[in-house]
Amino acid sequence: MSIELKVPAVGESITEVEIGDWTKAEGDLVQKDQTLVVIETEKATVDLPAPASGKISRILKRKGEPAVVGEVIAIIEPQGSPTAQETKTAAAPEPQPAAKPKAAPVAMPAAEKAIAETGANPESIKGTGLGGRILKEDVMKATAMPQTEGGATPAPSSDRKEEVVRMSKLRRTVAERLLAAQHNAALLTTFNEIDMSGVIQLRKDYGEPFKEKYQVKLGFMSFFIKAVIEGLKQIPQLNAEIRGTDIVYKNYYDIGVAIGGGKGLVVPVIRNADRLGFAATEKVISDFGARAKDGKLTLLELEGGTFTITNGGVYGSLMSTPIVNPPQSGVLGMHSIQERPVARDGQVVIRPMMYVALTYDHRIVDGREAVTFLKRIKEMVENPTRILLEV
Numbered sequence: 001m002s003i004e005l006k007v008p009a010v011g012e013s014i015t016e017v018e019i020g021d022w023t024k025a026e027g028d029l030v031q032k033d034q035t036l037v038v039i040e041t042e043k044a045t046v047d048l049p050a051p052a053s054g055k056i057s058r059i060l061k062r063k064g065e066p067a068v069v070g071e072v073i074a075i076i077e078p079q080g081s082p083t084a085q086e087t088k089t090a091a092a093p094e095p096q097p098a099a100k101p102k103a104a105p106v107a108m109p110a111a112e113k114a115i116a117e118t119g120a121n122p123e124s125i126k127g128t129g130l131g132g133r134i135l136k137e138d139v140m141k142a143t144a145m146p147q148t149e150g151g152a153t154p155a156p157s158s159d160r161k162e163e164v165v166r167m168s169k170l171r172r173t174v175a176e177r178l179l180a181a182q183h184n185a186a187l188l189t190t191f192n193e194i195d196m197s198g199v200i201q202l203r204k205d206y207g208e209p210f211k212e213k214y215q216v217k218l219g220f221m222s223f224f225i226k227a228v229i230e231g232l233k234q235i236p237q238l239n240a241e242i243r244g245t246d247i248v249y250k251n252y253y254d255i256g257v258a259i260g261g262g263k264g265l266v267v268p269v270i271r272n273a274d275r276l277g278f279a280a281t282e283k284v285i286s287d288f289g290a291r292a293k294d295g296k297l298t299l300l301e302l303e304g305g306t307f308t309i310t311n312g313g314v315y316g317s318l319m320s321t322p323i324v325n326p327p328q329s330g331v332l333g334m335h336s337i338q339e340r341p342v343a344r345d346g347q348v349v350i351r352p353m354m355y356v357a358l359t360y361d362h363r364i365v366d367g368r369e370a371v372t373f374l375k376r377i378k379e380m381v382e383n384p385t386r387i388l389l390e391v
Helices: 109-118 136-143 169-184 197-214 221-234 278-293 367-382 384-389
Strands: 003-006 016-022 035-040 045-049 054-059 066-068 072-078 187-195 240-243 246-249 255-257 259-261 264-266 307-311 330-334 337-344 347-361
Touching: 035 072, 109 136, 169 264, 187 367, 197 278, 197 347, 197 367, 197 384, 221 255, 221 278, 221 307, 221 330, 221 367, 221 384, 259 278, 330 367, 347 367, 367 384
Parallel strands: 255 307, 307 330
Antiparallel strands: 003 072, 016 035, 016 066, 035 045, 054 072, 187 347, 240 246, 259 264, 330 347, 337 347
16 A cells, blocks of 8 residues: 655644655655655754655655645555556556657747847757756857957857756745844844953863863853853843733743854754853754754754854854844854954053944844943953853
């Protein structure tokens, strides 16, 4: 009996997915629990395994096509269950039609016009488009004449090509959410700079024993997460959200950490981050980073969050204006650490400095609160002992 491969429920609010890459084709054998296809949701990608061993008889949804939860996207014939084709007797095979000659590509509309104008023979033109289709550039190249002194248009070079790639559902959702944030919130950004000398020295002094004890590297992010939590306690508006005409203040701290994954930007959330120590925080961050590259983060890990931190410094960004992740009211942007001359006690000294940016929703957070929050971050990170003592 045939087995239907259906789109499973992948999230409470998700009703539609997009089909990604198939690992098998029609007619291929597959083992139970082997990944058959990747389905993309608005928040993550999910591997869909085979419900049973057998042969894929039909694939009903191709890559890039939408499908709703519960929809059948493939048919599997279990092992030992002959398909209709396999039950036909060898004694009376159906006559096979004569092989048809391979059709020549269908030129693209712009190419057809160019062919008509130049009188070119489409049989002699090599198509470089999808499926061998002839592009306008192919026609121009095939019919190009040497440039004259009168300034005739030169023939396009052979490397002038374009590639059209459909945006993934995750990328489209990220784009829609970020655009909505700019349209639906009154976003402002304030900046400050942080002397990272204290944290760098602390990591230099205790980085190795920390790694030996906890089997994880002591990074910068855990210091900023701890500092952010102390800042949110002082300025609760940045840990709140607007719901209709109400302001909802959160008494918990779920901190999202923006990560550039293989499929695009994702923001996994560290739940109850205020209850985690440095080692536990670093382990969660390390695990998120590794699984984000492989698209293995779960939907639950990407939902919610009361505040977000993004670190453009890992890509070399010196300064940026991060965008709030709605319905949150604030996002902190970290940047590259650079040695710069600064004034200390009347003297010019060289210190490792980092610009930080806070983008906030001015509907709920006033400028005074935003500046105070960022100043609190600066004080905590420049004096990491205060983070440990929570003062």
